[in-house]
Amino acid sequence: MVGHPEDNENLTDNEGSTDGEDFLAAERDIRKRLGDRELDLDSLHAISNIYRAATAVRRRAEREVLAQHNLSWGGFTILWVLWVWGQMDTARLASECGLAKGTLTGMLTTLERRRLVEREQVKTDRRKVTVALTSDGLTLIEDLFPRFNAYEVAMSEGLSLTEKRELARLLRIVISNALQKGVRG
Amino acid sequence: MVGHPEDNENLTDNEGSTDGEDFLAAERDIRKRLGDRELDLDSLHAISNIYRAATAVRRRAEREVLAQHNLSWGGFTILWVLWVWGQMDTARLASECGLAKGTLTGMLTTLERRRLVEREQVKTDRRKVTVALTSDGLTLIEDLFPRFNAYEVAMSEGLSLTEKRELARLLRIVISNALQKGVRG
DNA sequence: CATGAATCGTTCGGTGCCAAAAGATCTCGC
């Protein structure tokens, strides 16, 4: 048995408040509970909040912006990348979207069935396949993206311009660390 | 380096470099490609980098830290929360882990089958179930967490203490926005 | 040319994960 939940308070009897505020709870007093091991709590909070923010932002976007078009976050990302960058082969598309190749295949099939994207074999190298938006896909993303961006603005509420840029900058450092190859296992 | 917008037909001829650097490519020249719509690119970069960072960090953690114990990120999170906070009912656990309740059920079953956690019906309210670490689970998380924290430190490399705290702070604002209830539909 | 190595997309097996519906239990007015 770990910790003493009853020590400080009855954690379980404020059930109504599990949203919007007590997500901070998990951060409180962690040091107290963990004692003085050699832990870097600042790294912990920085990294774990990334994931927490990402799932919260994603889930809400899927509910409030994407669901009306039957798009998942991943599907939306695919359309967006193709919109901004134009057609590209699947390997690059997967990398741009942050997806495994195998994952992309299935999602492309879904999008293709809905006539939002099109696959085409590359003539000069028949191993490769390029993917492009159809006109339906173009219409959809052009209609949807401004609303998605408005959602991003809403998620950034309370951040100044400087802070948004700082947030993006700090995250880029983390991304770069995570994508770096070949650490010691 | 990737990206001259002009010759984007030939994006495919620099294939080897899809890691570690050209994740920045998607950010460059977006304005040029998108024209002058009323878009807030600072919010876009801030928010989209959150997700990009989260998946990169998660995937690598699962490969390099968690896989040797057959744990997913979600499974690890459950153990960690139970470790830090002690036993709790499933609703609260789901909220702490950022999971849907239904998701938690399945993952708890997996963890329970491996004897890492235990469910127990609450006597005073038989609808509720509390979850606690078993001694095996305790052993595992106590062994694993220091290594996980070392991984978090590695992912924060290049960030000063101040920057880590700033990153966590800015993310908390985003989390709070995303968890807020009842925006206009 | 021929053949082994490299590269590319897809297939496959298995979780993770969600939303909605179902099932179980408690509560409260009457």
Place this chain on the structure above:
DNA sequence: GCGAGATCTTTTGGCACCGAACGATTCATG
């Protein structure tokens, strides 16, 4: 007490998503 409604968890159905294995194609080398 008793039934309607509120609260819990679990079940269900369906994608998303990964890693490894596979088949097809291209390329390098002799």
